[in-house]
């Protein structure tokens with residue numbers, strides 16, 4: 009099927025894009041088009057107008073600024089995976105985003121699109137929450153920053169207001185020597201994740217955990233941050249990780265046409281342990297290398 013008719017705009021600046029989006033005529037942003045175009049072709053969505061941001065200047069850079077990693081909204085997911093600086097400073101980004109679909113979709117799909125679309129399987133959303141990143145937004149009334157931890161509200165639901173543009177993601181510096189890992193289970197290679205776990209662990213000079221984060225995908229309406237503060241001071245041995253069972257006991261994951269909620273409940277603790285253990289081992293490698 010072909011999309012329903014729509015107006016097409018191709019702004020060259022953020023100001024112009026935001027002005028077009030702010031007209032209130034139901035215009036939608038077109039970024040990589042990997043999610044939006046199939047929906048338009050199925051006529052599931054019928055935007056009156058598209059604001060194609062691919063020609064907007066200044067949104068496609070990855071740079072360190074004020075101690076944080078600044079990732080422009082138009083950075084392609086594969087460019088983030090391939091970026092050596094990002095891999096060094098925030099290895100969880102590469103670990104997570106390399107699972108986001110196939111190479112071709114990662115070469116078109118953008119960071120801003122992944123955040124705005126907020127698909128329940130979107131690996132970047134889990135990494136952004138685990139790393140305590142901030143989503144940068146712009147509307148006709150100016151810029152606004154929203155912590156990832158409150159940006160994602162549910163499947164395809166975010167704090168984004170009508171007419172607002174995602175301009176980037178700001179990721180704070182991580183503790184030196186932190187390790188990261190991401191694991192997911194899907195039906196086939198690079199299919200949508202049924203369950204995923206993102207973890208970061210930092211160790212102290214004696215090799216014990218001094219900070220840890222764990223975020224699960226697809227066990228709750230939005231990326232789910234698990235309280236793993238009980239792991240601080242431990243070496244993530246079986247006894248310490250046993251405490252995870254209590255933290256995960258209350259989860260009631262949704263089922264869908266692919267897998268049941270019960271399956272997700274069984275798989276989540278396995279992936280959680282695997283991600284935390286791998287992150288801890290990598291943190292230890294950094295400590296030994298230092």
Ligand SMILES: Cc1cc2nc3c(=O)[nH]c(=O)nc-3n(C[C@H](O)[C@H](O)[C@H](O)COP(=O)(O)OP(=O)(O)OC[C@H]3O[C@@H](n4cnc5c(N)ncnc54)[C@H](O)[C@@H]3O)c2cc1C
Nearest residue numbers: 037039040041042043044108109117118120121124130174
């Ligand atoms: C076969 C296939 C498999 C995939 N598998 C995965 C996967 O496993 N994991 C995963 O995470 N993704 C997956 N994707 C999705 C993909 O990688 C997309 O990158 C992502 O969902 C949307 O990014 P996009 O740039 O293509 O956005 P678009 O499709 O252009 O837009 C998606 C939505 O976000 C809005 N939007 C886009 N950019 C902005 C912005 N800057 N500000 C405000 N709103 C904006 C659009 O208006 C639209 O509503 C897959 C896609 C395909 C086709």
